[in-house]
Amino acid sequence: MNFPPGGVTDATFRRMGERFKVLTGQSLVIDNKPGRGIAAGALNNARPDGHTLGVLGRTQMSLYEQLNGRLPYHPVNDFTWIANITSSYFGLYVPAHSPWQSVQDVIKAAKAKPGSLTYGTAFGHGGLSHVPMEAFTRLAGIEMLHVPFKGDSESIMMLTQGEIHMIVAGGSAMPFVDAGRLRLLAWLAPQRNPRLPDTPTLRELGYPVEVAAPVGIGGPKGMKPEHVRFYEQTFQKLLNEPEVRAFLDENYQRVDFMDSQAFQAWATRQLPIEKEIVTRFNLNNDKKP
Structure with a gap:
């Protein structure tokens, strides 16, 4: 493999x-x-x-x-x-201490300071999670800076250290949510995860994008x-x-x-x-x- x-x-x-x-x-x-x-x-x-x-x-x-x-x-x-x-389920994560409690909070902050917010992905420029996030920013009418990483572990580390504002990552980020270090805002998936039924998908929120x-x-x-x-x-x-x-x-x-x-x-x-x-x-x- x-x-x-x-x-x-x-x-x-x-x-x-x-x-x-x-x-x-x-x-x-x-x-x-x-x-x-x-x-x-x-x-x-x-x-x-x-x-x-x-x-x-x-x-x-x-x-x-x-x-x-x-x-x-x-x-x-x-x-x-x-x-x-x-x-895999991919989600949009922010630090647990972030003031953003929802995707709408992120959009509001991005509109207030265009191009100042950063998000990381693990598959590089044009990768499978970068592309849907670009589609999301266009649909939401916002600008954010993409920061590519080699893998989820690197992007998670940078997020927990405060080097970036948010990441798109797979299930490897969930232990950090369970430990109270990260917050999951939404899934980039076709449906909600049954283990976290209260977490919405971007599609449900009006942004029909997902990581395929x-x-x-x-x-x-x-x-x-x-x-x-x-x-x-x-x-x-x-x-x-x-x-x-x-x-x-x-x-x-x-x-x-x-x-x-x-x-x-x-x-x-x-x-x-x-x-x-x-x-x-x-x-x-x-x-x-």
Whole structure:
């Protein structure tokens, strides 16, 4: 997978790997390959014999567009899209001592001092949480300064130290909410989290934006249909297990199952969206100074 050890995605697939062995009697060995295109390249080069899987999502699509298609594989057509597994809850957080108790408070403060408020995200300029926040600021008629970070841990640290005003982060920020150090104002998700039913979504507040971060599994191009069905059905069974659902819930992820056909269709629709994002935020490598 293209995620480092210790993160939520890594922990999720390791937990599912434990249940996978119980259900099937076969081991699911996790091989972390973080870095630009490393994991996707290894998956593309693997034999389509059903023994090698990988995590698929938006990362390889964005990289493909940033490099103007100069990858040895197509980010959609050269993979077998087996099933989407989860999506994460992302929220808008401020320090617990902040005077802002709501999103409307943030908007009011931003209008009072245009361009003075800062917000951090973990996926860089043009990343999956920067784009919806830009859409939010435009819809709200405000200006805020984006500060990109390498990961949630870095952005959370800067927020708790008072270096920035707010962040968009995943469930890794919730322990700081529980500890009384951060305050969650709203979810950038399609629905409220059942664990925090009183926290609204930006969509409910009149700003139809959200962080779209499906994480699924796939394989090399040309996998046999029976292998695809086996994994598709097995992971669907895993997602129906109370133990797995409880783990996802505890880590502020939600079940977002798509079968192979639906996952492939999503990827096909998403690729031109990634191209538009790369163009809008000038992420094309040939155009960078």
